[in-house]
Amino acid sequence: MTQSGSPTPPSPSAGRSPLLEMQDIQISFGGVPALRNANLSVAAGEVHALIGQNGAGKSTMIKILTGAYRRAGGSVRFEGREIDFRTPKEAREAGISTIYQEINLVPFRSVAENIFLGREPRRYGLIDWRAVQRRAAALLESFGLQIDVKKPVRSYSTAIQQMVALARAVSSDAKMVIMDESTSSLDEREVELLFSVVRKLRDDGRAVIFVSHRLDELYALCDRVTVMRDGQTVAQSSMAEMDKLQLVTTMLGRTLAAVVQDDSTAREANLARRGAQVMAAHNLSAHPKVSDVSLEVHAGEAVGLAGLLGSGRTETMRLMFGADPLEHGTLAVGGETVTLKSPQDAIARGFAYLTEDRKGDGIVPELSVRDNLTLVCLRTLAKHGVVDVKKQQAIVERFIASLGIKLRSPDQPIRELSGGNQQKVLLARWLAAEPSLLLLDEPTRGIDVGAKADVAKIVRELRDAGLAVLLSASELEELTAVADRAVVIRDGRTVAELNGAQMSESSIMDAIAYGSDGPSQLVEAAHTAHIEDALEGDRHGA
Template sequence: MASAASSPVVQMTGIRKEFPGVKALDGVDLRLFAGEVHALMGENGAGKSTLIKVLTGVYTIDGGEIRLGGEPVLFSSPLQAQQAGVSTVYQEVNLCTNLSVAENIFIGREPRRMGAINWREMRRRAREALERVDLHIDVSQPLSSYSIAIQQMVAIARAVDISAQVLILDEPTSSLDQGEVQQLFRVMRQLKAEGLAIVFVSHFLEQIYEITDRMTVLRNGQLVGEWMTSELPQVELVSKMIGRDLATLEALEGENKRTLTALENATPVIQAKGVGRKGSVEPFDLSVYPGEVVGLAGLLGSGRTEVARLMFGADRADSGDFLVDGKPTHLRTPRAATSQGIAFTSENRRTEGLVGELTVRENIILALQAARGWTRPISRKRQDELVDEYIKALDIRPANPEQQVRNLSGGNQQKVLLARWLITRPKLLILDEPTRGIDVGAKAQIQKLVVSLSEEGMSVLFISAELEEVLRLSHKVEVLRDRRIIAELANDEGMTVEKIVETIAGDSREEVRA
């Protein structure tokens, strides 16, 4: 580990980067030391990816200074950064799987003899590069013949062979099982011992505390601070990431508490028993009762969306069983889920929800028409009646059903997506970050709608990064960490945001039922 007196390999000072209407980075500092693993922490939109892209030449900075080895640098491309000793391995391995392992390691810099590629020398050097990351495979085989974990090790071997100073690992463990993670950590420790400065970006808190020496926390494009990992408890890290001082966290007013009684003899609308998907989320049990709002709380990457997608059949579970209204049911596709009265609004409303080229009317009617089948078209008169009803009910503005949905504000786009599913009259409505990126007024309207739907008997599975919002709306809260449901907390008088934060950051991996 670097000593306090050592100079940083990389020093970024006062970094500013703006995009139209957005300050992505606002005066951010970052120091990377040789022989250290440095965690870059922050929630979605905090500026982590932008900072990495600024360092590696993907983006140019609007202000500030970058120094490498004490000398000012300003990379114009990732290739230039690599040549200077700074390489990045992204979550999605950016290699050519149709080529051999050796070709992938040396692509663009193949050893040559008399103008031709020296295949024998390339394979020999590829084996040497892989030995450095403790990997022993046939380098002549296509990369596609190996697992994702091995492909990632090949990407790291390539990066280390090119660059000998700084290695950036962006979410490298997201697709790895526990054994593969430990293999990666062994390699990281070896490279650290060789003097590399390693940046580790991950949403898995336990991994952060296992492998990193130092961390920098960002929030909303600004620097929160730098700490030695051993000196910052997990619960304080979480509070710094979400922007809450734990000393000021208080229980919400009693009138905002959500209680649901008489569930003892009720049949859950949906029940998951041991449902899981390898590489996505560990097996979990979850029941949602009629009229119940169940909140999913956890940091980004904790498995909230993965749970929602399994419940909707967008991803297929490879373990466990579902019961809908007490009857065993296969939820293998979204079509199967919608036929059971389950609706889902994705957090990515623009890419997985709305069709920007279609009108408000066409977007709202889409799910109902799909459920009926395209051979039974809904008459235009009936479309107009239904759409008008929901435009008024949700206060969609402007109230013009023939306007392209892409031209609406974020809040009104979200209302259109809600209208699409409410028109199908579902039993269970899954809402993944329904209030993200919308103004306060629209957010309040959607929150009131959730309460109203619940009071009318609809069940809701509610996901939000804003813990106050989860508490305000939910009857119970399922807490997730590292892609596992670790606790179920009743939203009673004793429940506070602080308790949820402490549960998210807790060291115990035993499930809690409160």
């Protein structure tokens, strides 16, 4: 697979009329707009990247196109005709096939059966199994793949299963194939195999919409790109005309001029007074999401874990907390190499982990605020299996006051609280266990602006009190507001570490785009201009 950001060849779709046109698409959920004036145009014979951060609107656009959602406004034209699919089945029958990250094959049925399921060739009214197997084998051979099509599909790797899903789409005469994060569980060799098939589809005149967060894949495969942000289309371009840094800044919605900051003095002061090393991770690896991540965190500092969605941030934190098995690499706590086989092992070592999925992995919705807050420290509050209610009440009251949790009563079900207050309860839960290292994965996701500011203030206070904090966040503005250092990961690898004066939103974006190859000239020029402006201001002030 190509590992560079060099321009792709001119699009084979140049000059052709669009196969698909989605214009001014609108839809709301619960009165909240999810898409506003969103656009997408794809030609036959091209691979088109559809990208954006989590919540940008990519999946919603795909679901509207394929009939899973009904749009509230706008128009969709396919092959020059206005269409309004009411079900995904109608979309498939019209020639639009979707391959999702979670492959929807029947695992115990054969490869051949999966390819022609529901469309088997018949002879004298009966399924002609020889024809099914012959056609399936021929189709996969055209992809350069020779396998036993009579074997159950579950006996093959994820990459082969992706090929089978593609073959099913091709066998149904799909004119457009949508691939939603199809490479997320593949290694490089498997990705290249998949790409060779996608290129063949393009060369055969089919359109492919490719959804991925892996920048190198986009530049290796795609001809054009549509970038979405906050439910809107913010850019449409050929890949050759948009370099990696432009792509990242467009996705995040931050221009270089807006992100150049000078918080270096405060960060350097924090780093100068930090304490001993609390945790060190070396070459962590767990296929397929994490391949080589190294970082360390000291007492009294906040380290930001930066990277695009899908880069491996969450998976790295789960490895550190013992939630997923570590395949390679080492973890050290207080200088001692440890093996964390479970979250219980991590908690015993002083680790706390606030997960990204507050509702799925955090709160117990039917339990009270009191019970949710003290869930981790219940053992220390119990004697002979009976909870000391007075101690429990004291802890609950202390954290409600110190974190500013707004609620009617500690006995109130936590599901009745706002998202921001639920997040504060979860943070209090871990602080009550008196950890030495706090892992925070997207701690401000899904909460309002005021609550975000409260959480950021709390994290800074915890850092200043000597706690070691590792913070993962998609919003670079939030990350740089709290972190003293940033470790940047891309495609499951550590690609840069930015300390104190080196750290800014622009330098993080540059590292995401280019890795450890050094800042781009554009970023360097922005930094230079910013420094010159600051010096000019000092001279005038003097």
